Amino acid sequence: MSTQEKLLITPAEWEVMRVIWANGPMTSKEIQEVLEKETGWKTATTKTFIGRLKVKKALSAEKEGRQFIYSAGVFERESVKEEITSSFEKVCNRKIGTYLNDYIETTTLSQQDILLLLESLESKLDDAPVEVPCQCLEGQCNCQDCQ
Numbered sequence: 001m002s003t004q005e006k007l008l009i010t011p012a013e014w015e016v017m018r019v020i021w022a023n024g025p026m027t028s029k030e031i032q033e034v035l036e037k038e039t040g041w042k043t044a045t046t047k048t049f050i051g052r053l054k055v056k057k058a059l060s061a062e063k064e065g066r067q068f069i070y071s072a073g074v075f076e077r078e079s080v081k082e083e084i085t086s087s088f089e090k091v092c093n094r095k096i097g098t099y100l101n102d103y104i105e106t107t108t109l110s111q112q113d114i115l116l117l118l119e120s121l122e123s124k125l126d127d128a129p130v131e132v133p134c135q136c137l138e139g140q141c142n143c144q145d146c147q
């Protein structure tokens with residue numbers, strides 16, 4: 001198991017991280033109060049997720065009086081990037097373009113988002129290979145037949 005896989009945040013843990021990213025350092029009680037209505041989590045449940053996030057170094061804890069104050073140990077943007085990378089590592093490099101396009105087609109993007117994407121794509125076009133090399137294990141994709 002790579003370090004990256006170990007660090008991946010589960011969907012429930014993401015709920016906790018989003019609260020911390022939005023609000024900055026806070027106690028487990030404050031985190032739970034935000035999530036309680038939506039999730040119905042009890043204090044113990046929230047504390048379990050906080051504990052796991054501490055192990056993953058996604059949260060850090062600092063003791064203040066009798067309670068702990070939790071802060072984000074990872075940036076939201078970096079964490080999202082790791083999630084996306086982890087997803088695309090599961091498929092053949094040659095399919096990434098198609099799957100990214102599938103995602104773009106079904107996602108609402110602002111005009112500014114689209115201009116940013118166009119700019120990135122245009123700057124990549126000149127140096128892009130005609131075909132992306134396959135990195136798959138034999139028997140895990142079909143594209144090795146045509147290599």
Ligand SMILES: [Zn+2]
Binds near residue numbers: 094142143
């Ligand atoms: Zn492949």
